[in-house]
Amino acid sequence: EAGVAQSPRYKIIEKRQSVAFWCNPISGHATLYWYQQILGQGPKLLIQFQNNGVVDDSQLPKDRFSAERLKGVDSTLKIQPAKLEDSAVYLCASSPPGTANTGELFFGEGSRLTVL
Amino acid sequence: AQTVTQSQPEMSVQEAETVTLSCTYDTSESDYYLFWYKQPPSRQMILVIRQEAYKQQNATENRFSVNFQKAAKSFSLKISDSQLGDAAMYFCAYTTSGSRLTFGEGTQLTVNP
Numbered sequence: 053e054a055g056v057a058q059s060p061r062y063k064i065i066e067k068r069q070s071v072a073f074w075c076n077p078i079s080g081h082a083t084l085y086w087y088q089q090i091l092g093q094g095p096k097l098l099i100q101f102q103n104n105g106v107v108d109d110s111q112l113p114k115d116r117f118s119a120e121r122l123k124g125v126d127s128t129l130k131i132q133p134a135k136l137e138d139s140a141v142y143l144c145a146s147s148p149p150g151t152a153n154t155g156e157l158f159f160g161e162g163s164r165l166t167v168l
Numbered sequence: 169a170q171t172v173t174q175s176q177p178e179m180s181v182q183e184a185e186t187v188t189l190s191c192t193y194d195t196s197e198s199d200y201y202l203f204w205y206k207q208p209p210s211r212q213m214i215l216v217i218r219q220e221a222y223k224q225q226n227a228t229e230n231r232f233s234v235n236f237q238k239a240a241k242s243f244s245l246k247i248s249d250s251q252l253g254d255a256a257m258y259f260c261a262y263t264t265s266g267s268r269l270t271f272g273e274g275t276q277l278t279v280n281p
Contacts, residue, residue, distance in 0.1 A: 055212070094172075094259050094271030095213075108268055143213070155201045155263040159213040 054078065056160035058144050064166045070132035073163045076125070077146030083107075085157065086119055086129050087143040095143055101127065134167045141165070170195045172262050174272035181250045182280050188235075189245045189275045191260030197221075200264035202236065204245045205271075208256040216258070219243065247277075255279045 057076040065071050077084050082103050087095035098117065100108040104124040112119070116135070121127040131138055141164045145157040171194045181187035193202070200221045207213040219227045219236050226234050231251075235244045247254055260272040 092273070094261075094273050096271075097268045100268065145213075155203050155261060155269045156215060156218065157213075157269065161210070161212045 056144055056146055056158055058142075058160035058163050060163055061161065062164050062166075064168065065134055066168050067136055068133040070130065071134055071165060072131075073129045073142050073144075073165075075127045075129070075144030075160060077127075077144070078148075078158055080148065081146035081158070082124070082149050083147045083151075084121055084127050085143075085145040085147075086127070087145065089141045089143055089162070091140070098129070098142075131165075134165075136167050139165055139167045170197075170262055170264070170267065170270050172260050172270050172272035174260055174275050176275045177273070178276045178278070180278040180280060181247070183250055183252060185250055186246060186248045187250055187277065189247075189258050189260075189277065191243045191245070191272055193241050193243065193260070193262045195241070195262065195264065197264045200262060202234075202243045203261040203263075203269075204232070204234070205259045205261060206254075206256045207259065207274075208253075213259070217245065250279050252279050252281060 059074050084101045086098045089095040098112045099119045101121045104121050119129045141162040143162045144160045147157050173192045202219045204216040205213050206216045217227050217229045217232050231248045233246045257274045259274045263269040
């Protein structure tokens, strides 16, 4: 079974530029998550989708971050314009049906963003 | 708000020895889930072990076991017979129905040959 796929693995941009990350969850997983992991910290949830609907985006900085999951499968996270403090690893995760609130997540390898 | 605290930023253990990673959490809920996730360098995070708060019996997965003390709000991970492949960042995490998964700050485990 294929795991959670993310791209790109690494991205370096200058502040005020834009960047987009892509995630394809495990087939059949209805719930998709985007986490931000700053170096030395635990992951912080940015947004949670259930199919193509948003369940929780309370910690998403909506003035610069956006995310979509139009067909309820893959998802894109965009940052525009980027700030220095956005340097982090962006983790995508998914969970099987019925487990969205039980914490059993399957993570991708992450996309490491460096903002100069 | 729920918080998860890992007071050991770094730990080390000799290969084949046992090590215990500490975690405490704060919650007013009576039913919740606790987890230990492992994040190897440049690899994806994986679930190591899961504990449901209503279960008194401590969870065990092969060489990994937990000591769940509900009254003390403590959830430690014991790794027995440590192997080089156990070297990673370990995150304690908490969730309850309807809430997001909250992670601690992590403990970096080094396994010395």
